[in-house]
Amino acid sequence: MKYVDEYRDVSLARPLVEELKKAVTKPLRIMEVCGSHTMAVFRNGLRTILPPGMELVSGPGCPVCVTSASHMDAFISMADRPGVRVAIFGDLFRVPGTKGSLAEASSRGAKVDIVYSPMDALDLAVKNPHELVVFLGVGFETTTPGIAATILTAHNTKVKNFTVFSTQKVMPAPMEALLSDPALKIDGLLCPGHVSSIIGAGTWEPLAKKYNLACVVSGFETADLLKSLILLARQVGNNDIKVENVYPRAVSWEGNLRAAKVVAEIFEPADMDWRGLGRIPASGLKIRDKYAEFDAEVRLDIKLPEAKEPKGCMCGNILKGMSTPRECPLFATRCTTANPIGPCMVSSEGTCAAYYKYGRDE
Amino acid sequence: MAEKTILLDHGSGGLASQQLISDLFLKYLDNKTLHSLEDSAILQNRRGRLAFTTDSYVVDPIFFPGGDIGKLAVHGTINDLAMRGATPYCLSLGLILEEGFALDELERIIISISEACREAGVPVVTGDTKVVPRGKGDKIFINTSGIGFVAKDIDISSKNAKEGDAVLLSGTMGDHGITIMTRRAGIAVQGDLQSDTMPLHNLVAALLAELPGDVHTLRDPTRGGVATTLNEVAAASGLTIELSDESLPIRPQVRAACELLGLEPLYLANEGKCLAIVSGNQAEKALAVMRATKEGKDAAIIGRLVAGRAGRVIVNTPVGGTRVVTPLHGMPLPRIC
Numbered sequence: 035m036k037y038v039d040e041y042r043d044v045s046l047a048r049p050l051v052e053e054l055k056k057a058v059t060k061p062l063r064i065m066e067v068c069g070s071h072t073m074a075v076f077r078n079g080l081r082t083i084l085p086p087g088m089e090l091v092s093g094p095g096c097p098v099c100v101t102s103a104s105h106m107d108a109f110i111s112m113a114d115r116p117g118v119r120v121a122i123f124g125d126l127f128r129v130p131g132t133k134g135s136l137a138e139a140s141s142r143g144a145k146v147d148i149v150y151s152p153m154d155a156l157d158l159a160v161k162n163p164h165e166l167v168v169f170l171g172v173g174f175e176t177t178t179p180g181i182a183a184t185i186l187t188a189h190n191t192k193v194k195n196f197t198v199f200s201t202q203k204v205m206p207a208p209m210e211a212l213l214s215d216p217a218l219k220i221d222g223l224l225c226p227g228h229v230s231s232i233i234g235a236g237t238w239e240p241l242a243k244k245y246n247l248a249c250v251v252s253g254f255e256t257a258d259l260l261k262s263l264i265l266l267a268r269q270v271g272n273n274d275i276k277v278e279n280v281y282p283r284a285v286s287w288e289g290n291l292r293a294a295k296v297v298a299e300i301f302e303p304a305d306m307d308w309r310g311l312g313r314i315p316a317s318g319l320k321i322r323d324k325y326a327e328f329d330a331e332v333r334l335d336i337k338l339p340e341a342k343e344p345k346g347c348m349c350g351n352i353l354k355g356m357s358t359p360r361e362c363p364l365f366a367t368r369c370t371t372a373n374p375i376g377p378c379m380v381s382s383e384g385t386c387a388a389y390y391k392y393g394r395d396e
Numbered sequence: 397m398a399e400k401t402i403l404l405d406h407g408s409g410g411l412a413s414q415q416l417i418s419d420l421f422l423k424y425l426d427n428k429t430l431h432s433l434e435d436s437a438i439l440q441n442r443r444g445r446l447a448f449t450t451d452s453y454v455v456d457p458i459f460f461p462g463g464d465i466g467k468l469a470v471h472g473t474i475n476d477l478a479m480r481g482a483t484p485y486c487l488s489l490g491l492i493l494e495e496g497f498a499l500d501e502l503e504r505i506i507i508s509i510s511e512a513c514r515e516a517g518v519p520v521v522t523g524d525t526k527v528v529p530r531g532k533g534d535k536i537f538i539n540t541s542g543i544g545f546v547a548k549d550i551d552i553s554s555k556n557a558k559e560g561d562a563v564l565l566s567g568t569m570g571d572h573g574i575t576i577m578t579r580r581a582g583i584a585v586q587g588d589l590q591s592d593t594m595p596l597h598n599l600v601a602a603l604l605a606e607l608p609g610d611v612h613t614l615r616d617p618t619r620g621g622v623a624t625t626l627n628e629v630a631a632a633s634g635l636t637i638e639l640s641d642e643s644l645p646i647r648p649q650v651r652a653a654c655e656l657l658g659l660e661p662l663y664l665a666n667e668g669k670c671l672a673i674v675s676g677n678q679a680e681k682a683l684a685v686m687r688a689t690k691e692g693k694d695a696a697i698i699g700r701l702v703a704g705r706a707g708r709v710i711v712n713t714p715v716g717g718t719r720v721v722t723p724l725h726g727m728p729l730p731r732i733c
Binding site: 038042044047048050051076077078079080081082083127128137138140141142149150154256260371372390391 | 399401402403404405411412415581582583642655657711712713714715716717718719720722725726
């Protein structure tokens with residue numbers, strides 16, 4: 035497979051493991067911002083071969099994990115309404131709110147469809163003209179342009195029964211919120227590859243400067259990850275802090291301006307609730323008034339219920355990389371991948387799920 | 397059980413399915429034969445040993461590249477018999493049809509069943525049909541039960557896997573699972589994806605003829621995939637299974653589709669593949685025997701059983717790391733990004 039196999043080539047990757055060992059000259063803690071990076075790190079077993087002194091913590095970049103319980107509750111109660119058909123990305127299906135999940139709503143008769151693209155949700159609306167289709171917009175910049183383009187298509191083709199419930203989130207606002215916590219000790223960021231393809235590698239520069247934070251935008255294959263970790267270790271070791279881009283086959287310094295334009299046409303910045311992090315100013319996107327007919331919150335007059343985080347759940351601190359799952363009283367006892375309580379256990383990208391499934395600290 | 401209603405997860409073949417079996421079915425129906433929860437039951441009387449199994453088929457779509465629900469119903473039950481080392485003898489065929497289901501589609505399925513039976517040399521000898529009102533079923537559901545005979549001295553079971561044994565997979569992973577998922581999603585992937593549904597009793601017969609006594613375990617990694625099945629073997633044998641990432645056979649188009657959807661091929665269903673656990677020193681011979689059959693031409697040695705924590709499956713990654721592979725939790729769902 036082009037753009038994959040060459041970056042997984044063992045003959046290339048093995049020497050990088052040695053190079054990484056040499057590059058780590060002082061202890062350093064790196065946060066992988068993106069959930070897909072977390073997954074790729076596990077898939078390659080990289081944590082089991084990290085040189086002594088180097089530590090990887092998982093950040094808030096798993097979209098399912100940071101979806102607040104109040105949003106999940108709103109999704110579920112919406113799915114239960116007659117005449118509503120909810121379309122979701124697959125990994126939202128089992129995410130718990132305060133009372134049950136969409137999977138449970140589906141089992142009692144709610145119409146919940148798993149789709150692979152927001153355009154599929156628009157097709158559902160066309161095929162089911164007597165239902166109101168609500169696409170649950172959960173994700174970062176990687177999914178937003180597709181959702182914006184779908185709303186634009188619905189507008190242009192005059193589809194009246196398609197809406198989006200936007201909980202779209204943006205980077206790097208939550209990183210700023212995290213980093214301003216002095217308890218958080220992070221030396222560098224493994225910056226998200228796909229998000230950066232939209233927002234541009236340059237977006238990370240103010241953070242790098244303000245917090246003296248090594249930043250490397252990385253791809254997702256073995257060689258990408260190893261190369262990025264080497265550069266992060268060197269930046270920290272040599273105290274030569276900057277933003278480097280080792281994913282130029284997808285990411286430019288400026289980002290995807292065309293995508294940004296479509297997004298800006300449909301969405302405007304909004305404050306957003308993050309599971310574990312609370313409300314962060316201008317960290318989300320809402321649908322502009324001009325397109326209000328496609329806004330599920332407006333069409334269905336949804337008031338976000340006040341939701342409390344599950345009792346004892348430490349997802350908040352875990353997302354910040356300040357606690358490990360083993361420190362959580364619910365971990366592997368009441369909270370398992372089969373019966374998840376906190377969102378970090380639900381998503382296959384979640385830190386707790388990864389600890390639970392891959393036995394990370396053993 | 398934590399849930400109050402049946403979730404789709406309960407049918408996934410993963411942990412939720414196991415929980416349903418142990419917390420409900422075994423709670424009320426347990427007996428010595430059922431308790432082993434193998435692919436088929438072995439019943440013994442003075443005249444010999446009988447293998448008996450049953451399986452239901454509810455796949456959507458009912459027609460898919462490489463097969464259909466009818467073929468699947470024949471192959472699946474034959475394979476469950478073969479995985480205990482039994483020679484399949486006959487099948488039953490139970491149909492639940494939804495009112496309004498097109499008769500010509502039913503005919504296509506019955507023709508497909510007859511072809512599959514003829515090719516496998518295993519007849520349908522009894523059957524039953526019920527029709528439910530529109531909306532109370534989904535076109536067609538099939539149940540097949542199968543009976544087979546187990547030759548003297550054959551003892552194939554998950555608990556027989558031993559330290560030092562080799563793990564062989566008879567062909568590529570995930571072909572069936574990804575075909576069904578992409579069909580459901582209407583995703584076109586370059587290169588032909590097709591189900592691997594096929595009967596494996598001839599491959600098993602060849603293995604047992606050439607390596608009597610050295611074949612310890614046979615399993616078909618259907619729902620839950622290679623990962624879940626090997627977890628069950630590791631648990632039953634009280635050993636750790638070590639796999640090598642690079643040796644796992646997978647078609648490029650299947651891998652591409654998995655990359656696209658964020659799916660792990662180790663968890664995808666197979667309908668024409670078998671995991672064989674054989675004495676370590678007979679691994680190469682077993683591989684040659686498998687590869688000489690048309691069902692096993694892509695066979696590979698993928699790992700081995702080692703001492704270690706009971707019930708654990710580990711994958712050695714190409715860069716020298718390891719990762720733990722757990723049983724499937726819930727359904728395999730595509731990820732957001």
